[in-house]
Amino acid sequence: MSVPSSPGPLLSLRRADEAIGVACACAIVLSITWGVVTRYLFPQPASWTFEVAVIAFGWLVFFGAAACVRWRMHADVDALVALFPPALRRAIFIFNWWLLAALFATLTAMFVWQAVLAHSIRVVVIDIPRSVVYAPMAIASALMLVQHVLLKPWADGWQWRPSTEQGA
DSSP: OOOOSOOOOSSSGGGHHHHHHHHHHHHHHHHHHHHHHHHHHSSSOOTTHHHHHHHHHHHHHHHHHHHHHHTTOSOOOOTTGGGSOHHHHHHHHHHHHHHHHHHHHHHHHHHHHHHHHHTTSBOTTTOOBTHHHHHHHHHHHHHHHHHHHHTOGGGGTSOOOOOHHHHO
């Protein structure tokens, strides 16, 4: 499985998921900071800061997960699989690859459906459609699927490789 060797610039299409994650992390920090400042320094606290932070956190999790798929940074618990014969390891690897592809496709479909259902419902304080909350999660889930497919494990014959922790 090929993993990109050079990340390239953060503000590129290749790393859009990471850039969105960084923007979300900044939005969380700035939103919470502004909420604290307005609570203690002004007579009227900014009520929208919590909602912005919660929405940005959800986006951060999903876009960060998409980046982790690309870099193969998700947890591998394969100590037991490493003890199996090569043919069984390969079968498990293929099964897991297809299972993850199905998961990412299902997440995408479910968030698209949720965005459609929730479009007419408004977020309480900032008064935007809830589809604004769920649609980016559908996009991030689709990115996870794309990143997963771009790893192209079939290019090297579906060869299982141990996690990086075992090589250390």
